[in-house]
Amino acid sequence: MSTGQPTRILILGGGFGGVHTALTLEKLLKRELRDRTVEVGLVSRENYMVFQPMLPEVISGSIGLLDTITPIRRLCPSTNLYTRTVEKIDLDRRRVSAAAGFGSQQCSLSYDHLVVALGNVTSFAGQHGLAEHALPFKYLGDALTLRNRIIHTLEEADIEPDPEIRRTLLTFVVAGGGFSGVEAVAEINDLVRAAAGSFRNVNKDEIRVVLLHAGPLILPELPPSLAEFAQRLLMKRGVEIRLNTRLEGATAEAALLVGGDRIVTRTLVSTVPSMPNPLVAMLDCKKERGRIVVDEHLELPNYPGVWAVGDCAFITDARSGEPAPPTAQHATREAHCVAENVVASLRGQPKRTFSFRALGKMGSLGHHSAVAEVFGMKISGFLAWWLWRTVYLMKLPGLDRKIRVATDWTLDLILPPDIVQLKTDKPSGIRREHFEPGQVVFREGDRGDWLYVVVDGEVEVVKAIPDGGETSLRRLGRGECFGEIALVSDRPRSATVRSLTDVNLLAVDREAFHALFSNLPPLRGFFEQLIDTRTA
């Protein structure tokens, strides 16, 4: 790190691990950064860091939307932030490619030291129907989507006369009884029950909030006595807890359980599945359970100058010999250690080994209650909640955030909950849907807004006959389309379509269909012919 080009330290990922690495490097390398002998760069998909522990509070609106997140530029003013998605890591050529911005040009970054802090990703692969119909709960956008879904179902229930559809609309299911599932179900329950008062035709007794947990007791991270306290409290507030129950799949209208049970619902949240980042999977280095194996200094054994921290790294605690758990507390400590070790390598000093024991564990139960285990002590109820808030407020980066969140919490104590449904998701043009055997895709007489393409499975097209009963018109399989008649003629559905097997469909909306249909001649010819045949 002497003459000419500055030494480039590149960090990948804007979560706890990545941001705290940058923060610590800025502290340790103040002079070098000022003299421009060192450059720190951070590539993050978002320009902010999400304070994950507060995410559940976004659901019920206790915290303002933007207050759980902190702009990375404010936290790390001497770091070059690249708000881009990482697309490829080339360890041999020491280069990282990031996605294009407004234009189409990729950006390619070289490094001398690389810190990989990419975390893991949510993945519903393998469980049929979950990718299409379950709501993940990991990013800020997820919390917002979930909040909107809940208010949307209340809106619909308010004007729906059919009791069966009302039951589907007013049932809310969360799968996974760990910290994030429990916090999510607590906030959902609070929001639904408080907001229901504003809906004239929604009776509080109709509301069902269900937590599914695979084990015999929720919150396996905590001592049993605290978990039992949490369980009793949630049940008292109206949450139905189903233990030893696993989610197997989902349709638009039900959660499907292992063993064949189903719970009708329009709102299924799944906090369980997470998968190593696909970028990490593509890396040619030693891995354990999909995570990057690092040595006691958090460096990759065969790639000096390449480091990994957080949920994407497989780290063995130097003292206990145990693998470090994927928590924010650990990621933060690992980030400190890695930053110190990067600086030590630059200066030719000895590196330190990583070891850390968690200080405590806390989970909010909503409604001014929580459970906590701190330095071995078990605390529950209001005291734990107060502790929870105070600790997180202290940890929340940035003074302005602290003030904003403290203000939100104060207002939340006196003001009614917000029931605004902020629609931000535009129709996606094309979406996927999953059906179990015997489900109705659409009914004769319904409005036709989608064209369907069968990806897997088989459906049957049937038409009611005047003296009751129905007649089967045709069966359709993989690669065949249906629903085009209503889309072209702008009239209601001319027949009912039902699934015969497990079916995966691709649904193309009216606007996308018309855009493609009227502009792509081969598609146009195909559909004109198809409609001729079917309406002949």
Add this chain to the structure above:
Amino acid sequence: MSTGQPTRILILGGGFGGVHTALTLEKLLKRELRDRTVEVGLVSRENYMVFQPMLPEVISGSIGLLDTITPIRRLCPSTNLYTRTVEKIDLDRRRVSAAAGFGSQQCSLSYDHLVVALGNVTSFAGQHGLAEHALPFKYLGDALTLRNRIIHTLEEADIEPDPEIRRTLLTFVVAGGGFSGVEAVAEINDLVRAAAGSFRNVNKDEIRVVLLHAGPLILPELPPSLAEFAQRLLMKRGVEIRLNTRLEGATAEAALLVGGDRIVTRTLVSTVPSMPNPLVAMLDCKKERGRIVVDEHLELPNYPGVWAVGDCAFITDARSGEPAPPTAQHATREAHCVAENVVASLRGQPKRTFSFRALGKMGSLGHHSAVAEVFGMKISGFLAWWLWRTVYLMKLPGLDRKIRVATDWTLDLILPPDIVQLKTDKPSGIRREHFEPGQVVFREGDRGDWLYVVVDGEVEVVKAIPDGGETSLRRLGRGECFGEIALVSDRPRSATVRSLTDVNLLAVDREAFHALFSNLPPLRGFFEQLIDTRTA
């Protein structure tokens, strides 16, 4: 309104006109609503009412996202709210159809009295490229999108070395110098200049904020002396004002002016064009400039029991004989009048005629300054700003909103602006793009993320030749595709595509392309053949 069925009053539209009609009806018909002899229903696309005058403040983040809007259910607790889109009004059969909710079943509502308060809609029809590339500014979602765009351009400028691209990224253009354009440009200017400090590589001198206005002086609604004050103030803060200038069209990278001038920009906001609601256009009744003509009681001459208020109505002031302007103040007064007249008809009492003179006009200039004309007095600067805030705070419906907004404003005085980019718009799958002659659609070597279909015009595909210069491979016109090779092979663009004429394109993103390509056999066959031919 005696025995059996209750009398049904149905209101269409959740803006100032519709919500204030419901509010007034609830006051006047307290007993009837309680006895269920009258029912009030309101159909609104959103479950909240936007307090339009505060929308510009969402751009700069002075007000929390949700604080400009009030849940309609809270304001009108005795009204049945249908959060649906109106699709058809049948005046002869006295029925209204609304779009489907989660399922596909339309909802059909009958009425005894109908109040049409559908407002107008933004429309860029006729100006080429605006629908594709200009940002509208009318709904809450628009303010959010604009805010994200601004922060996104700053993010990109921060890492962009090319000075020409930097200039495009750091130029912000607003078309339309009326109240909403001026308030928008003031807030954009405040946000960009304040936020720039957090971006290491953005120099404040590079920022250009431009206001285009067709007339010789901005704010034609106000007396010239106030408008001149506003103009000087905006210029002092760094806004470039171009008078007697009209926007003609847009591309992704420029605003095109009448006369042939162009301003390079990635952020073009257009507040000008509004069009009567298409639902109103479909109504078979007397109209003037696309608005529904009503009598002095705000009732439709040939349809007793059908009323219209707000921007979708053509109302002649009973006293002045002038048409009522489309402002929130007027819509609110019209709503009071229409509610009283509906009640008068129910009770067989005489109806009153509508007349109202605006109390005043105010426009915020951001940064603690404003202009106002109240009861004939002209006020400007900080006093006008204080007045502006106080008046709107008083008018803001709901005590909880008042508290939230007052808190936001207080925090805004002491805290730095937020620079979080909240990405909520998922890729849309399919979008439209517009190009002027000679523009590059993509360059050889770029990453290929989109397939293009030519809707109108002609493009040329060219390839660089080793000794410099380029060779033309082919010309493509209406209905032809390009860009498929990079999408299928996952490699960079193999050629450059340039527009030869004005060109409209349909762009299909990678995910949508692959979903359709792999599942729709005719499309698959077509593209396989196309690629064979072109790569042969």
